[in-house]
Amino acid sequence: MAQAEEARAPLLLDEEAGGEWSSRPRRIALFVEPSPFAYISGYKNRFQNFIKHLREMGDEVLVVTTHKGAPEEFHGAKVIGSWSFPCPLYQNVPLSLALSPRIFSEVNKFKPDIIHATSPGIMVIGALAIAKMISVPMVMSYHTHLPAYIPRYNLNWLLEPTWSFIRCLHRAADLTLVPSVAIAEDFETAKVVPANRIRLWNKGVDSESFHTKYRRHEMRVRLSGGEPEKPLIIHVGRFGREKNLDFLKRVMERLPGSRIAFVGDGPYRAELEKLFTGMPAVFTGMLQGEELSQAYASADVFAMPSESETLGQVVLESMASGVPVVAARAGGIPDIIPKDKEGKTSFLFTPGDLDECVRKIEQLLKSKDLRESVGKAAREEMEKCDWRAASRKIRNEHYSTAMSYWRKKMGKT
Template identity: 45%
Template sequence: MKLSVSSAFVLLMTTAHAFQAISPCRANGSTALQMSSAAINSNSGDDAPALKSAPPRRVCLMVEPTPFTHVSGYANRFKEMLKFMQKAGDNVEIMTVDSKTPKEKLPDEAFGYKITHTKGFTFPLYNHISLTFDFEMKGARVLEKFKPDLIHVTSPGFILFAAIFYARVNKIPLVMSYHTHLPSYAVNYLGFIPGIEKFAWDLLRWAHSRADLTLVTSPQMQEQLTTEGIPRVDVWRKGIDTERFDPKFKSAEMREIMTEGNPDDFLMVYVGRLGAEKRLKDIKAMLAKMPNARLALVGKGPQMKELQEYFKDTKTKFMGQLNGDELSQAFASADAFVMPSDSETLGFVVLESMASGVPVVGANAGGIPSLIKDGEDGFLVDPDDLDGYVDRLKQLQNAKFREQMGIRARAEAERWGWEAATSVLRNVQYEKALANFKSRAFGGLGRPKTKGVWRLFRMRIQKILRRLGFAKKQTPALES
């Protein structure tokens, strides 16, 4: 099968997302900026500066899919980030897309910050989320009025290209946060296209080389992106809401539902998207070797119907999408959490299970090893080692052993609060991005001798904005 480069690009970027955000910069050489990368990226939860170490700044957050109606660990990260940025006194304006929610029900603010919605589209194979190129150029209007100190945009996706465009034209520092591992999704979903994995890495290098800082969610992702030639990569620290996910939510009633009336059986749980990249079919063979075990799958996704047929006649309960206390109860009421996915950039559900006091048996791949100390607060198993998974799960059938490991898992999760993660983000990593911006040629706008090209490009954009009514004859934000 032959596809054009543009067709492959659209397929690749859309698939990855379907299974998932004008003023001079102010780098001020703060003490926080001088913290070493080793300290920032370490597994110590005690090295964050005070939340308000750096002065308040103006941040434009461009995020897709929307974290306000989209349920995921990714969405939780942005909500927690905004909560503590508000506490720090930062001024944030958000641009996102949500074409699935009726216009009158779209939120216009979150945590006191204004939300601007731009038009987008949905992907037929996974139409729960919306994506956008911002062809309306609402981002231009936001930037002209708001004049942010920096732009923070999510990756991979389509809004990313709008952010690159706006950052270059307006000379604004650009931070990209990487949430979905594009090459893994390329192999899993578009492996029939020759060279698709290399193409994915080429796209990532092109886009992220234009960032003043790329944030990833685990040291493993940092190492992989750096090895593949992507510069300026830091780890956006993990965080967990230890009040929402807590052993206190253990519920006999929820366990009765999850085990279909057999609460004394050994209960394994998986929470998250039901997609091929999660390797959930691997669990069926585990069930076959553990006759007294049951499985509860919490979530929804493109593979749900296929999995329901695949697990037919096994002791498997499909719980659907859960939220709030029901989700907390589903975590805390299980005996073990199974995570066979080898494509996680972090795996928030792993941390949420640990906070719930439920040990995790997870793949020794992606970002999961950054969360689990093997044999101490959970288990790591090579992704293809079925017998290894079964052996570790059988160990957890010992109630006393399971309880002690769950206590250690909870203790580890308690060390990771969202305030500390946001403190490092705003006091250290945003400062680093601002400093990187200043140190790059023409504020990161390109190689030397391109100034005339950018001046012509800027003039054309001014003309377009005036025709669309987004700018007056003179557009100060675009004339620097």
């Protein structure tokens, strides 16, 4: 246990804020792929809030992203859409190299103090090239755990090449941000980068947009297929084969009299709807804004079978809505529901253990008092997860650390 804590220490270490960095407005270029404005993903809210708070702190921000659905500006940040193409293995994911003369000219003219790119992907390669050409520090944040996806697509032969690609990318960065301790540990095991070059991007949730106050009878009628009195389970997210959503069919077969609502969309949706034919399931498609807030708050339990989440933003949003979660104990989800909070703020089950999952969902569905007490504790816990504080830590501490590493590498200290 002591060894595990020691291994985590560099990740959670508080750096000096770096007075020079934090004392004046900075110019930050973000390369985000796919788009945080159009693509359905867990980091959509993460990056939208990050951009907003950087602007509130007085920084100039330039966002380079895939072209589809990209606005001209967002909270005063200029947005540049780069021509994209579908990922050969995942057609719904747009990719872009973002290395055209137009993109280079815009970034060079912007004169960023630092470049921050998402990983893994193709755009990060363009961001790396531009960072080298204009000689600025490079930060990468890791958001899609491809090595966890590969087995679900029976492509195990791609596992080591994928890790090699991830190593190649992140060793070229000055600092790597990860969304959970679990991912940091995977990076350490796979020898991606040294532990002192990894920092945690603290979790955050908009606890005003996701709140118990949005519970609505009309939404519950819609989600339950006209049977609002029945116990109601919900799942919100992007529907992909890697999300293990077929597991929920086996769960529902063990919960007669209950209903399930799927909110979201994705490449696996048609197959998932076919799988649930004849079962008490509703597919709403994508919901946004207040409709999404109402959907979360109007259910009884949120079910999360995915074993490949780098964090699990939808888990945070459900808990903020006062709805208990039953989730697989995998990926970044134990960062949200740590061992000492299990059974208090939500529940975890051993991945693949149908009996344990069903037992914990049943426990919540059968006891309104338990649902309400766990939901209240979940809500209180999420009120501590502040996007503004998480953004400030990256801007003042982690970017400062990246700058320090870059200066040493360039012989500028």
